[in-house]
Amino acid sequence: MADFEITIIGAGVVGLAIAERLSVRHSHLLILEKNERYGMETSSRNSEVIHAGIYYKPGSLKARLCTEGRDLLYDLCKQYNITHRKITKLITATTENEVEQLERIASNAEQNGVHLKFLTKEETLKLEPNIRTFGALFSPLTGIVSVHHLMDFFAHSAQEHGAILHCRCEVLAIEYTGTMYNITVNDNGTITTLTSDIVINAAGLQSDIVAAMVGIDVDSAGYRLTYAKGSYFVVVPSKAKLITRLVYPVPQNEGLGVHALVDWGGRLKFGPDVEYLPDRTLNYAVDETKRHYFAESIRRILPSITDDDIEPDMSGIRPKLQRKGEPPKDFVIIHERERGLPGFVNLIGIESPGLTSSPAIARYVEQLLFG
Numbered sequence: 144m145a146d147f148e149i150t151i152i153g154a155g156v157v158g159l160a161i162a163e164r165l166s167v168r169h170s171h172l173l174i175l176e177k178n179e180r181y182g183m184e185t186s187s188r189n190s191e192v193i194h195a196g197i198y199y200k201p202g203s204l205k206a207r208l209c210t211e212g213r214d215l216l217y218d219l220c221k222q223y224n225i226t227h228r229k230i231t232k233l234i235t236a237t238t239e240n241e242v243e244q245l246e247r248i249a250s251n252a253e254q255n256g257v258h259l260k261f262l263t264k265e266e267t268l269k270l271e272p273n274i275r276t277f278g279a280l281f282s283p284l285t286g287i288v289s290v291h292h293l294m295d296f297f298a299h300s301a302q303e304h305g306a307i308l309h310c311r312c313e314v315l316a317i318e319y320t321g322t323m324y325n326i327t328v329n330d331n332g333t334i335t336t337l338t339s340d341i342v343i344n345a346a347g348l349q350s351d352i353v354a355a356m357v358g359i360d361v362d363s364a365g366y367r368l369t370y371a372k373g374s375y376f377v378v379v380p381s382k383a384k385l386i387t388r389l390v391y392p393v394p395q396n397e398g399l400g401v402h403a404l405v406d407w408g409g410r411l412k413f414g415p416d417v418e419y420l421p422d423r424t425l426n427y428a429v430d431e432t433k434r435h436y437f438a439e440s441i442r443r444i445l446p447s448i449t450d451d452d453i454e455p456d457m458s459g460i461r462p463k464l465q466r467k468g469e470p471p472k473d474f475v476i477i478h479e480r481e482r483g484l485p486g487f488v489n490l491i492g493i494e495s496p497g498l499t500s501s502p503a504i505a506r507y508v509e510q511l512l513f514g
């Protein structure tokens with residue numbers, strides 16, 4: 144008999160959401176996290192937006208899990224008093240030409256079951272008098288959530304159900320014996336091996352490395368990750384009240400475009416940009432030389448912002464399955480039974496909307512494993 148029925152590798156919001164869901168029916172559940180605490184990587188370095196599900200390809204896992212996750216997340220937040228706000232969002236056309244593109248965005252959203260309202264220039268300015276606009280789309284379902292509060296809820300609830308959360312414990316190797324998985328870990332300086340019937344790889348930025356540990360050729364499987372950094376700048380407090388909801392431009396290149404966010408401290412932030420990194424070093428410093436580029440991007444939305452009104456803030460790193468310039472790829476969430484690895488589930492490329500999707504991802508993983 145294995146030491147644990149289920150081992151989850153990675154205690155970010157996704158691993159924790161899965162642990163919370165599975166711990167209700169499965170008591171021998173272990174979560175392994177290499178850092179000192181849960182949620183110290185991508186899960187605490189994002190925009191904290193509950194996405195409505197507007198941009199994702201209809202039928203994709205991203206579209207499906209985002210819209211399902213959004214509803215599940217609002218329900219959870221209400222039921223357990225998790226800090227959140229349905230702040231709403233505008234996608235503003237900042238030139239006449241972009242007005243046409245709003246239709247394309249609204250039609251994609253509609254296919255995902257998300258209804259957006261067209262607003263004229265005058266209607267938009269009534270909501271947000273300080274922005275540049277030729278008309279906008281209004282998203283009533285977009286919100287923000289305190290990701291720390293959410294992760295606290297998932298972690299505590301899983302532990303109340305008997306799950307064990309073990310931090311400072313890095314998975315180094317995994318071997319399938321034919322009946323169970325041997326997992327070798329560095330447990331706070333001691334190398335040891337434990338066994339598990341089921342392994343769920345929710346290792347975020349390292350999820351391809353963990354997949355390779357069990358013998359999967361990540362290149363031929365299409366699991367190799369590239370890192371794309373997203374930086375934020377914060378606006379000086381005197382201009383923080385220029386907008387009251389999330390305001391996005393029409394997406395131009397990769398990503399959703401540098402957009403306006405309001406954080407839990409009432410600060411107005413802009414970001415994230417998309418910067419593909421040359422290697423896999425986790426360098427979160429925000430490059431001060433981006434100031435002018437950011438100010439220009441922000442002025443597309445808020446013309447009164449000067450270069451001196453903004454300061455470098457924080458950054459996060461996206462685990463991308465697509466290389467620079469390639470079209471977006473879907474989440475990989477797969478039970479690797481067909482590779483001869485029953486009970487091994489990989490979650491790879493869980494970039495945005497991974498936070499929004501987290502409760503739906505948990506439900507999906509439960510279905511993959513237990514039907």
Ligand SMILES: Cc1cc2nc3c(=O)[nH]c(=O)nc-3n(C[C@H](O)[C@H](O)[C@H](O)COP(=O)(O)OP(=O)(O)OC[C@H]3O[C@@H](n4cnc5c(N)ncnc54)[C@H](O)[C@@H]3O)c2cc1C
Nearest residue numbers: 153155156157177186189190192314347373459497498499
């Ligand atoms: C800039 C940015 C903005 C974003 N904005 C949004 C947003 O507004 N809304 C939204 O829905 N999504 C957003 N996202 C996406 C969202 O943040 C992620 O999808 C989500 O946090 C992924 O969670 P995770 O648990 O998969 O990964 P992580 O949070 O990275 O957790 C993985 C964990 O695995 C651990 N781990 C790795 N390897 C090992 C190992 N060998 N042994 C033990 N532990 C290991 C790591 O230490 C880490 O704690 C954004 C992402 C970025 C980068």
